[in-house]
Amino acid sequence: MNKDQAKIRLEELQIILNEHSHRYYVLDDPLISDVEYDKLFRELQDIEKEFPDLIHPNSPTKRVGGAVLEEFSTLEHSMPMLSLSNALNEDELKDFYQRLRKNTGRDEIELIGEPKLDGLGVELIYRKGEFEAGATRGDGYTGEDITENLKTIPQIPMKLRGKIFPDLLEVRGEVIISKINFEKLNKEREKMGEKLFANPRNAAAGSLRQLDSKVTAHRPLEIFIYAPGKIEGFEYNTHMDLLEQFKNWGFPVNPMNQVVKNEDEMIAYFREMETDRESMPYDIDGIVVKVNDIALQNQLGMRTRTPRWAIAGKFKARTEITQIESIVAQVGRTGVLTPVANLKPVQLGGVVVSRATLHNQDEIDRKDIRVGDWVVIERAGDVIPKVIKVLKERRPKNTVSYHLPETCPVCGAKVQRVEGGVALKCVHRDCPAQLKTGIEHFVSKRAMNIDGLGEKIIDQLVDAGLLTSVADLYALKFKDLAVLERFGEKSANNLIRSIKTSQKRPLSNVIYALGIPNVGEYLARVLSDHFESLDDLLASDQETLIAIDDIGEIVAESIISFSNDPDNRKMIKVLQEYGIDPHAGDRGEKPLQGKIFVFTGSLETLTRDDAKDLVRDLGAKASGSVSAKTDYLVSGESSGSKLDKARELGIKIMNEKEFILFIKEFDVEMPDNKEQMKLF
Numbered sequence: 001m002n003k004d005q006a007k008i009r010l011e012e013l014q015i016i017l018n019e020h021s022h023r024y025y026v027l028d029d030p031l032i033s034d035v036e037y038d039k040l041f042r043e044l045q046d047i048e049k050e051f052p053d054l055i056h057p058n059s060p061t062k063r064v065g066g067a068v069l070e071e072f073s074t075l076e077h078s079m080p081m082l083s084l085s086n087a088l089n090e091d092e093l094k095d096f097y098q099r100l101r102k103n104t105g106r107d108e109i110e111l112i113g114e115p116k117l118d119g120l121g122v123e124l125i126y127r128k129g130e131f132e133a134g135a136t137r138g139d140g141y142t143g144e145d146i147t148e149n150l151k152t153i154p155q156i157p158m159k160l161r162g163k164i165f166p167d168l169l170e171v172r173g174e175v176i177i178s179k180i181n182f183e184k185l186n187k188e189r190e191k192m193g194e195k196l197f198a199n200p201r202n203a204a205a206g207s208l209r210q211l212d213s214k215v216t217a218h219r220p221l222e223i224f225i226y227a228p229g230k231i232e233g234f235e236y237n238t239h240m241d242l243l244e245q246f247k248n249w250g251f252p253v254n255p256m257n258q259v260v261k262n263e264d265e266m267i268a269y270f271r272e273m274e275t276d277r278e279s280m281p282y283d284i285d286g287i288v289v290k291v292n293d294i295a296l297q298n299q300l301g302m303r304t305r306t307p308r309w310a311i312a313g314k315f316k317a318r319t320e321i322t323q324i325e326s327i328v329a330q331v332g333r334t335g336v337l338t339p340v341a342n343l344k345p346v347q348l349g350g351v352v353v354s355r356a357t358l359h360n361q362d363e364i365d366r367k368d369i370r371v372g373d374w375v376v377i378e379r380a381g382d383v384i385p386k387v388i389k390v391l392k393e394r395r396p397k398n399t400v401s402y403h404l405p406e407t408c409p410v411c412g413a414k415v416q417r418v419e420g421g422v423a424l425k426c427v428h429r430d431c432p433a434q435l436k437t438g439i440e441h442f443v444s445k446r447a448m449n450i451d452g453l454g455e456k457i458i459d460q461l462v463d464a465g466l467l468t469s470v471a472d473l474y475a476l477k478f479k480d481l482a483v484l485e486r487f488g489e490k491s492a493n494n495l496i497r498s499i500k501t502s503q504k505r506p507l508s509n510v511i512y513a514l515g516i517p518n519v520g521e522y523l524a525r526v527l528s529d530h531f532e533s534l535d536d537l538l539a540s541d542q543e544t545l546i547a548i549d550d551i552g553e554i555v556a557e558s559i560i561s562f563s564n565d566p567d568n569r570k571m572i573k574v575l576q577e578y579g580i581d582p583h584a585g586d587r588g589e590k591p592l593q594g595k596i597f598v599f600t601g602s603l604e605t606l607t608r609d610d611a612k613d614l615v616r617d618l619g620a621k622a623s624g625s626v627s628a629k630t631d632y633l634v635s636g637e638s639s640g641s642k643l644d645k646a647r648e649l650g651i652k653i654m655n656e657k658e659f660i661l662f663i664k665e666f667d668v669e670m671p672d673n674k675e676q677m678k679l680f
């Protein structure tokens with residue numbers, strides 16, 4: 001065989017082998033026996049051995065793995081691989097559907113339902129039909145280049161099938177290991193004395209991130225493709241059309257994907273998948289529904305980080321049975337005692353669970369939870385597991401009811417029942433437990449963003465008497481820190497610097513950092529839109545507070561009782577003396593700094609929230625009511641009294657179109673940016 005003949009035969013063999021492996025691995029419908037396949041494969045190997053310069057980078061022989069890497073290089077996604085928002089139950093799925101109806105003005109919107117696989121998200125890149133590279137999802141913007149490992153997954157085509165394909169095709173999919181293969185893999189590892197994988201997802205992730213692709217080649221990885229990345233030179237009208245095209249190009253597409261025509265069908269699909277979950281060959285943890293019509297997807301656009309046209313519907317958390325070994329009372333930032341059960345450790349949804357919250361005394365009484373009880377625990381999302389019920393049939397003899405202590409487990413002060421509530425609370429001013437959790441909150445990223453103050457350091461500083469309130473942080477000196485255990489000079493310097501930087505935090509973060517009960521991050525931002533400074537906030541009365549959108553009576557009362565507390569006033573005064581006294585105007589040099597916008601009526605292409613976010617990002621405030629201070633009124637469809645009032649006051653009025661043109665002048669990223677849209 002001369003070189004020209006070899007070249008021709010190699011090309012033939014590649015086409016034949018690719019075709020057979022597609023029929024075997026993707027279609028599960030082989031035409032030839034394994035022996036016949038091996039014979040052809042060996043012929044290919046022999047020719048490649050004789051003519052090594054003819055070896056194609058995507059040759060079927062590359063499927064067995066290549067050279068061992070030192071480390072993975074990174075690969076930037078040409079379009080970010082962002083995430084989806086979650087619906088935690090049927091009602092939230094219905095809410096999603098209703099939002100779609102509202103935002104599109106249509107009664108029924110056709111969706112595609114897909115099982116949500118529990119694996120590792122990857123991107124595959126094809127140029128002119130040839131597989132070029134692949135990466136993990138990473139942080140969504142940059143992933144690890146795992147090209148060699150992906151080549152070992154026999155379902156992934158090295159060359160697209162058919163004659164017509166885009167110049168550039170990026171597809172996204174989930175790499176998984178089936179339940180059966182996971183069991184087999186762990187059995188083998190057990191035999192070899194190797195560490196077992198906790199679940200199929202970990203096994204898939206661990207296998208894909210091997211520096212030696214020969215190891216990956218031996219792992220039973222599978223893939224389903226479900227979304228586009230960037231595509232150049234191919235148009236399609238619906239997501240389902242695209243999925244069909246994926247199949248034609250040779251990609252495995254989940255056969256459970258289904259068109260759902262309306263809300264009822266969506267819920268039926270969700271229920272069906274949840275029922276079938278256990279009998280499926282691989283793990284799924286929910287469904288994904290996407291608007292089928294691409295033009296409609298584009299019209300709906302993006303929220304800040306997630307598309308408006310898709311959502312993940314999560315199944316109910318898994319439950320497990322275990323035994324309560326002890327119950328302890330924890331004291332939180334507000335002094336409230338929370339009973340926590342220490343459990344016999346148990347695997348639940350892939351993690352080992354050893355604690356569960358019991359919420360409060362009433363909850364314990366209602367469920368009659370005792371130390372020694374066997375209980376059903378549940379973990380939903382990422383929240384702390386909770387006890388669903390007690391298995392009274394398995395209750396050991398001589399158990400006794402549990403009661404929260406009458407004194408604070410940390411400072412020993414007598415606890416009090418919170419007025420009108422079920423919680424017990426340590427109201428002792430100087431309770432170190434409250435102080436410590438209060439400081440942890442104060443320094444956290446979204447509050448004052450002080451780096452290098454972990455739980456252990458805070459414990460040491462409080463125990464050494466160096467911190468008696470959050471304000472003491474600003475009096476800390478280098479020499480105070482230098483005496484701490486395992487605290488080096490560099491970390492001490494960094495911490496001091498970080499504390500100093502935090503003095504310039506914007507008003508919203510400082511309000512959040514104060515830890516006013518019921519005032520989380522969002523409400524802190526709302527308050528910072530309405531008040532000029534901390535003093536301004538502290539001086540507000542019930543009436544002013546309730547007039548603000550999103551602030552109800554309970555929150556208003558919380559703020560007032562916080563403000564009226566002399567200790568809090570003192571603490572804030574000390575903070576101000578240390579220079580922490582942000583004003584609304586200090587939020588940087590933004591183009592619309594200090595301007596006040598009011599939105600009224602319904603907007604067509606933007607949601608109210610997106611519109612508010614846009615002006616806030618430019619330094620303006622979004623207010624709920626028109627007053628003489630209002631600078632702009634943005635008026636949508638069917639605006640009412642606000643429009644009249646604005647006219648009366650001679651305020652600048654814009655319709656939605658004018659608003660969008662106005663805002664685009666500032667070079668902002670619009671939420672319905674087309675580039676961002678075809679992410680999923």
Ligand SMILES: [Zn+2]
Pocket residue numbers: 331408409410411412413426427428431432433
């Ligand atoms: Zn206490």
